[in-house]
Amino acid sequence: MSYAHVNGVRLWHTSHGAGPPLVLLHGGIGSGEMFAPLLPALTAHRRVVTVDLQAHGRTPDVDRPLRHEWLADDVAALLGHLGLAGADLLGYSLGGAVALRTAIQHPGLVRRLVCVSVPCRRDGWYPEVRxxxxxxxPETAEQTRASPTYEHYARVAPRPQDWPVLWTKLGALLRRDYDxxxxxxxxxxxxLxxxxxxxxxxxxxxxxxxxxLGGGHRDAxxxxxGRPTARLAVLPGLTHYDIVGSPALAAAVVGFLTHPVHRPG
Structure with missing residues (x-):
């Protein structure tokens, strides 16, 4: 557990287990600790690195907005700092968008990609979510202080008083259109x-x-x-908000990471 100084940001990261590297990127308002339920399965044969993104968890904020592209550059710089070129990336929600942008912007650094509960276009979210x-x-930040997410933030953040700043910056990011x-x-x-x-x-x-990604176009x-390189898993009985803690997610991810890559003929 330590900080890495990259792109002017002190990124908190942890490492668990041994083997080929797998980097986990958390959702908005969260931290790497949200992946704790997955670690026993994922660390069985992997070196698992969790990262707290800018202003999240134990990583302090800096004087810049939150942007998917800049967060992806931070992740790429961390991979270089740790010597992890060729790492697999798994991101959930906000972290899924950052993982996707990392693969797009730095393709040589990412071996396999897992995006959990994230769209590739902003209108992919349901209207009520948007x-x-x-x-x-800032006007709604105070209303969230009774939530479990705030309790976690207050426990680990370097400056818990920055909660309204994070909430406001994240809102500005999530309102930005993208395709x-x-x-x-x-x-x-x-x-996957x-x-x-x-x-x-x-x-x-x-x-x-x-x-x-090439899926769903023909019979395999x-x-x-004729099976595509990409895979799709829809996990039953779950929502956007409890999928990360599900054993079904760990099973889907392990199966994908350990299966030989198939290239359609």
Whole structure:
């Protein structure tokens, strides 16, 4: 457990287990600790690195806005700092967007990619989710202090009094429009998309996202030769908010990371 100084940010990161590297990127307002339920399964044969992104968890904020692209550059710089070129990346929600941007912006650094509960276009979120994002600002920050997410933040953050700053910066980020469809369609690395069957991401968008990666276009054939490099897992009985703690997520991820890469013929 230590800090790495990259891009002017002191990134808190931890390392668990041994083996090929797997880097975990948390969701908004969270920290690397949210992956604790997955660690026993993931560290069995992996060196698992958790990262607290700018202003989250134990990583202090800096004088810049939150942007997916800049957070991805931070992750890439951390991989270089740790000598982890060729690492696998798993990101959930905000961390899924950052993992996706890292693979897009720094393709040589990422071996396999897992995106959990995140769209590749902003309108992939359900309208009510986008409405909630629109209300994230200084005027609503105080209303969230009774939440478990604030309790965790207050326990680990270097400056708990910065909660309204993080809440406001994150709201500004989540209100920014984006459409990475064209860049996603150019990705060639093995990618696993994971969603809950009651996710905050629209089911129609899940299918579209998978299609951009080459999935869902044809029958794989009796021998599987037409199976795409990308994979899709929809986990039953879960939501956007409890998927990270599910054993089903760990099982899907381990299966993907340990299966040989298939290239369609």
């Amino acid at each position: 409405d909630g994002m629109a209300r994230m600002g 990475w469809s064209a860049e996603v369609a150019r990705l060639t690395l093995p990618t 998309l994971v969603f809950a069957d009651a996710d905050a991401v629209r089911t129609a968008h899940v299918v579209e996202f998978f299609g951009l 054939g009796w021998d599987g030769s």
